[in-house]
Amino acid sequence: MTITRRNLIKNAGGAAIVAVAAPNLILSTASAAQPWIAKGGTIKVGVLFSQSGPLAVVENDSTQVVRFAIDEINANGGVAGLQIEPVVIDAKSDIKVYSEKISQLILRDRVISTFGGYTSASRRAVAPIVMARDHLFYYPTCYEGRECTQNIINTGPLANQHSQDLIPFMVENFGKKVYLVGSNYIWPKESNKNAKVWLEKVGGEVVGEEYVPLGGSEFAPIFNKIRQAKPDFIFSTVIGDSDVAMHKQFLEEGFKADKLPIASLTTGEIEVRAMGAEAGAGHFLSAPYFQALDNPTNHRFVENYLKSPYGGGGVTHYNMEETYLAVYAWKAGLEKALAQAGDIEAVTPRMIRDASGGIVLDDDISPEGKVWIDPDNFNIWLKPKIGQCQGDGQFKIIRAAAEHVAPDPMSIYPERGVCKADGLHAPDGTIQKNVL
Numbered sequence: 001m002t003i004t005r006r007n008l009i010k011n012a013g014g015a016a017i018v019a020v021a022a023p024n025l026i027l028s029t030a031s032a033a034q035p036w037i038a039k040g041g042t043i044k045v046g047v048l049f050s051q052s053g054p055l056a057v058v059e060n061d062s063t064q065v066v067r068f069a070i071d072e073i074n075a076n077g078g079v080a081g082l083q084i085e086p087v088v089i090d091a092k093s094d095i096k097v098y099s100e101k102i103s104q105l106i107l108r109d110r111v112i113s114t115f116g117g118y119t120s121a122s123r124r125a126v127a128p129i130v131m132a133r134d135h136l137f138y139y140p141t142c143y144e145g146r147e148c149t150q151n152i153i154n155t156g157p158l159a160n161q162h163s164q165d166l167i168p169f170m171v172e173n174f175g176k177k178v179y180l181v182g183s184n185y186i187w188p189k190e191s192n193k194n195a196k197v198w199l200e201k202v203g204g205e206v207v208g209e210e211y212v213p214l215g216g217s218e219f220a221p222i223f224n225k226i227r228q229a230k231p232d233f234i235f236s237t238v239i240g241d242s243d244v245a246m247h248k249q250f251l252e253e254g255f256k257a258d259k260l261p262i263a264s265l266t267t268g269e270i271e272v273r274a275m276g277a278e279a280g281a282g283h284f285l286s287a288p289y290f291q292a293l294d295n296p297t298n299h300r301f302v303e304n305y306l307k308s309p310y311g312g313g314g315v316t317h318y319n320m321e322e323t324y325l326a327v328y329a330w331k332a333g334l335e336k337a338l339a340q341a342g343d344i345e346a347v348t349p350r351m352i353r354d355a356s357g358g359i360v361l362d363d364d365i366s367p368e369g370k371v372w373i374d375p376d377n378f379n380i381w382l383k384p385k386i387g388q389c390q391g392d393g394q395f396k397i398i399r400a401a402a403e404h405v406a407p408d409p410m411s412i413y414p415e416r417g418v419c420k421a422d423g424l425h426a427p428d429g430t431i432q433k434n435v436l
Contacts, residue, residue, distance in 0.1 A: 035345035036112040042085035043078070045070075045330070046105035048116030048126070053093025054215035054241040057274050058319055059118045062140065063088060064310035065320040066115050069327035071308070079334055080344050087111055093215070093240075095125045102126040106133050112334075112349050113138065115326055118319065119214075119239070120144060120187040124436060127152060131434045136349035138330060140323040142265060142287075144190030145409035148419035148435040151349075153333075153356055154379045155326040155371075156319070157288055159194035160411040162265055165384045166286035167198040167235070169399060170263045175232025176204045181222060181246070184211035188237035191265060195235055197412050207231050212238065217245035223253045226260075236264040243271050247279040257282025269315035269393065277393035287318035288382040289368040290395045298367040315393070321367050325380070328366075329373060332359045353378070357421055371404075377419040379407030 037043050047066045049059035070084045078084055087109045091097045098117065105111045106129070113136040117123045123139045130137045130151045141156040170178070178199065182188025188211065196206060207229040210222045226234065238246050243266055250262065262283040269291050272280035291302055301324070305311045333356035337347050340355060357375030371382050381404045387395030410416050416435075417426040424432040 034110065035347075036110060036349065037082065037344050037347055039345060041082065043082050043334075044085045044087055044109060044111040046102070046109065046111040046114030046116065047086045047088040048091055048098060048101055048105065048114055049118065050093040051090040055091075055093040055118055055239070057240050057244065058270055058317070059091070059093075061270055061313050061317060061320050062115075062118065062323045064313070065305065065323050066327055068305055068308055068310045069324050072304075073327070073331055079331060080338055082344070091116070091122065095121050098122045099125040099129065102129050102137070106130075106135050112136070112347070113330055113352060115140060115323060115330075117141070119185060120190075121185045123152070124186070127434075127436060134348075134350045136353050138326040140326040141319050142187075144187050144194070145407075145411060146190060146413055146416070147409060148377065148417075148424040148432070150421075150423065150434055151353060152378070153326070153329065153353065153373065154407075155329060155373075156322045156380070157382060157384065158379055158407045158409055158411070159191060160408045161288070161382060161384050161405045162286050163191060163195045163235075164198050164411075165399070165401070166263055166265070166284070166386060167195055167204065168202045169386055170233050170235070170261070170284070171199070171202045171204045174261060176202075177207045177229075177231045177233075178204060179207055179226050179229055179231040179234050180209040180237075181234055182211050182237035183216075183239050183242055184213050188239075191237045192235070194412055212242055212246075214240065214242065216242050219246050219249045220253070223249065223255070227253075231260070233260065234262045236262050237266065238264075239266050243267055244275040244279075247271075247275045247283070251279055267389075268317045268319070269395070270313060270317040270319075272389055272393045273313070273315050277389075277391055280389040280393060281391050283389050285318075285387050285389070285395060286384060287387065288371075288385060289316075289318040289321040290385065290387045290397055291316045292387070292394050292397060293368060295363070295367075295369065297364055297369075301367040316367075325361055325366055325368075325371065328361055329356065329359055329380075332356070332361070354421070374407050376421055377407060377409055378421070379409060381406055 049063045050056050051060045074083045089101045115138045137152045139154045145158045180192045264285050333352040336355040337351040341347050360372040363370050383401040386399040387397045417424045424435045
C-alpha cells in the first residue's frame with residue numbers, strides 16, 4: 001500500500017505501528033524524489049567524528065581538517081558554483097551514536113556523502129545503513145581490509161601498506177621477539193593477524209599478546225608481563241586516550257625507548273603532543289604522512305592549517321591528512337559524476353562512488369605526494385613510510401618506499417577472492433556484494 005497523508009489520517013492506529021517499527025520510513029518516502037543537490041542551494045556533506053570521549057584526541061582534529069578543506073574549496077568557488085555545507089555531528093566516541101546519526105545525516109539532512117570514523121567498529125556501525133541506502137561514506141584512516149564494499153571509499157593505508165614494512169624493519173634493527181599490545185576491537189586484532197604473517201616470514205616470534213578496552217588507562221599488569229617476557233620491541237595498535245596513557249606509563253615503569261622501542265600504527269604527532277614529547281621520543285610509527293615531510297605542498301598545508309581557525313591543536317597528523325585527501329577525492333569524484341550526468345540535480349551518492357575509481361590527487365594537492373583511488377577496490381595507492389619520534393615531538397623519516405604500493409584488502413585472505421568495483425569475485429566464480 002502506498003502511504004499518503006489521507007491514509008495516515010484514516011488509519012492512524014496502523015500508521016503509529018509503522019512509525020514505531022520503522023521511524024525512518026515516512027521521512028524516506030517523502031524525500032525520495034528530492035535531488036541530493038538542488039540548483040541554487042548548497043551541497044551538504046556529513047562530518048561524523050568524535051569531538052568528545054576517548055577518541056576525540058584524534059577525531060576532533062579530523063573534524064577540524066574537514067572544515068578547513070571545505071573552506072579552501074568554497075573560497076575557490078565551491079563545486080559547480082555551489083558552496084559546500086558541512087553538517088557536523090559529535091559521535092561522542094559511542095558506536096551507537098555513529099549508527100544512529102548516519103541515518104539522520106542521510107534521511108533528514110540529505111547529505112550527499114559523509115566523512116567519518118577512526119575505528120573499524122565505527123565504520124562497521126555505519127556500513128549496513130550506508131549500503132542499504134546506496135549512499136557514500138569516506139573512511140579516512142588505516143584499517144584491516146578483509147572487506148569489499150560498494151559504498152565506502154578508504155583513504156588510509158591497508159595492512160600491506162603499513163605493518164608489512166614496519167615488522168621486518170623492527171626485526172632487522174632490534175630483534176625477533178615482539179609483544180603485541182592493542183585496543184580491544186576488530187582493527188587491532190586483525191592488524192595483529194597481519195603482523196604475525198609478516199613476522200613469520202622474517203623468523204620473528206610473538207612472546208605475548210594483550211588487549212585493553214577502548215579508553216582503558218591501566219597498563220601496569222601488561223608491563224609486568226612484558227618485563228617477564230623480555231621482548232625486543234612492542235608492536236602497538238592501542239589508540240586514543242589509551243595510547244597516551246600507555247606511553248606515559250612506559251616511562252613510569254622505567255622502560256627506555258632505546259632498549260625496548262614501541263612500533264606503532266597509530267602514535268603520531270597528535271598523540272605525542274598529548275602525552276608529551278619525552279614519552280614519544282625514540283618510538284616508531286608507520287604512516288604515509290608525517291608533518292615533517294619536505295615538499296612545497298606539505299609546507300603550504302601545514303602553514304595554512306595551523307594559522308587557520310581550525311589549527312588550535314598545533315600539529316598536523318597522518319589521520320588528518322588522510323581526511324584532507326578524502327575531501328579532495330570526494331570533490332574530484334563529484335565533479336567527474338557531474339560531467340557524466342550533465343545536471344547537478346541528477347547526481348547521486350552512488351554516481352560519485354562509481355566515478356571515483358582512478359581519481360588522482362597529484363603533488364600539488366596531496367601533502368604526502370601523488371596518490372590515487374584504486375579503480376577496483378576503491379582504496380588508495382600510496383608510499384609507506386617509517387618515522388622515529390624526536391625530542392621535539394616531530395618525526396624523522398628514516399625509511400620511505402620508492403614506489404607506490406597497491407592496496408590489497410585481501411592480502412592475507414587470498415582464498416576469499418579479489419575485490420572488484422562490482423563486488424568480491426570469489427574463487428567459485430560468484431560475485432558477492434558488500435562483503436564485510
